[in-house]
Amino acid sequence: MVVNIGLIGVGAIGKVHIERIQNRISGAQVVAVCDLPKKEAETKKIAKAIGAEYFADGFELIKSDKVDAVVITTNDPAHPQYTLAAIEADKHVFCEKPMAVDPADCIKVMDAEMKHGKRLVQVGFMRAFDRGYDEVKAELDSHKYGEPLLLHCTHRNPSVGTEYDTPMAVENTAVHEMFTLPWLLGENFISAKVTLPRKQTRNTHSNLHDPQMIYLETESGVLVDLEVFVNCQWGYDINCKVVCETGELSLLDPHYHEVKTANKDSVPISEDWSDRFVQAYDTEFQSWTNSVIADKTSGPSAWDGYCASVSTAAASKSRETGKTEPINLIDCPNPEFYGVSKNKESV
Numbered sequence: 001m002v003v004n005i006g007l008i009g010v011g012a013i014g015k016v017h018i019e020r021i022q023n024r025i026s027g028a029q030v031v032a033v034c035d036l037p038k039k040e041a042e043t044k045k046i047a048k049a050i051g052a053e054y055f056a057d058g059f060e061l062i063k064s065d066k067v068d069a070v071v072i073t074t075n076d077p078a079h080p081q082y083t084l085a086a087i088e089a090d091k092h093v094f095c096e097k098p099m100a101v102d103p104a105d106c107i108k109v110m111d112a113e114m115k116h117g118k119r120l121v122q123v124g125f126m127r128a129f130d131r132g133y134d135e136v137k138a139e140l141d142s143h144k145y146g147e148p149l150l151l152h153c154t155h156r157n158p159s160v161g162t163e164y165d166t167p168m169a170v171e172n173t174a175v176h177e178m179f180t181l182p183w184l185l186g187e188n189f190i191s192a193k194v195t196l197p198r199k200q201t202r203n204t205h206s207n208l209h210d211p212q213m214i215y216l217e218t219e220s221g222v223l224v225d226l227e228v229f230v231n232c233q234w235g236y237d238i239n240c241k242v243v244c245e246t247g248e249l250s251l252l253d254p255h256y257h258e259v260k261t262a263n264k265d266s267v268p269i270s271e272d273w274s275d276r277f278v279q280a281y282d283t284e285f286q287s288w289t290n291s292v293i294a295d296k297t298s299g300p301s302a303w304d305g306y307c308a309s310v311s312t313a314a315a316s317k318s319r320e321t322g323k324t325e326p327i328n329l330i331d332c333p334n335p336e337f338y339g340v341s342k343n344k345e346s347v
């Protein structure tokens with residue numbers, strides 16, 4: 001079986017995922033694409049190049065008989081409306097992160113999915129498919145180094161555009177860690193605090209405070225510091241160090257060559273997310289395609305999307321109040337449906 005995919009939002013990652021689906025994933029092809037009217041000419045050109053149908057309206061694309069499953073790669077605000085429409089149309093849907101910025105929208109998605117009776121939603125938290133994170137998780141789960149105590153993380157982008165503002169550092173960028181770190185540790189966060197250094201980089205713009213520091217605490221008391229610095233200039237630099245009782249586990253940036261010359265030894269740093277996480281995205285999309293064919297979605301769920309959004313909402317609130325804000329999750333409404341082992345913990 002070949003899954004016929006309709007993709008909404010042919011921007012940066014939309015194009016990268018189209019290339020991935022057409023050339024590197026088996027069992028799937030893009031048959032329909034859609035974007036906003038202002039991008040009609042470009043979207044039609046992309047449609048023609050891959051032999052897909054152009055849709056001017058995302059909801060029509062979702063309803064089309066030609067489309068078996070939906071990929072949402074629009075900007076964040078449009079994610080929940082299209083996810084809900086895909087559930088309504090009884091179609092599997094891959095929605096890029098965040099599932100929704102507002103936790104209330106995540107609850108709407110979960111309610112619709114549970115009412116529908118089977119999992120249809122996978123959220124694009126691709127770090128769960130990254131070899132580096134996977135190996136760190138395996139070491140942690142082995143308990144060979146004792147219990148995790150502290151995490152030191154950085155999430156750095158070389159630069160961002162002027163449409164990227166202060167809240168996006170948490171809601172669009174740190175949301176990756178808000179999902180990945182609880183998944184890594186097997187427990188949820190209970191509080192968040194954001195502090196803004198008085199001194200900012202000269203490479204930012206008036207609507208963006210950059211960098212920002214986020215401090216998180218988990219249920220068992222593990223402390224996390226996370227630096228978000230999205231105009232760092234030197235590359236796409238993702239780090240995660242887990243300090244355990246008798247060892248330190250570190251994520252390494254994958255690189256495949258080094259240069260030794262003139263008393264220097266250097267290795268390249270990834271340029272952007274598409275390069276740093278290429279293996280993770282490929283594995284994520286192959287796994288999603290296989291699960292659509294089996295009619296059994298299993299990757300990061302709407303519940304995971306909800307938990308991450310509650311954490312980002314608490315962090316955003318903390319930036320405004322200057323206080324440590326609690327991360328209060330509802331009890332998982334259906335732990336069996338969402339593969340959650342304890343009341344709140346996702347597996």
Ligand SMILES: NC(=O)c1ccc[n+]([C@@H]2O[C@H](COP(=O)([O-])OP(=O)(O)OC[C@H]3O[C@@H](n4cnc5c(N)ncnc54)[C@H](O)[C@@H]3O)[C@@H](O)[C@H]2O)c1
Binds near residue numbers: 011039126
């Ligand atoms: N998983 C990852 O690492 C990763 C990496 C990059 C982007 N993303 C996510 O993917 C999404 C897109 O990011 P991007 O960098 O490609 O942004 P982008 O701005 O380059 O592209 C977004 C596209 O969506 C279109 N769009 C916006 N609203 C729409 C609507 N209502 N209907 C149809 N089309 C609409 C825009 O016109 C644009 O072409 C974001 O949600 C982002 O968080 C995830």
Ligand SMILES: O[C@H]1[C@H](O)[C@@H](O)[C@H](O)[C@@H](O)[C@H]1O
Binds near residue numbers: 176273
């Ligand atoms: O800060 C960016 C992240 O590093 C990427 O992984 C994407 O999620 C992108 O949308 C964010 O803007």
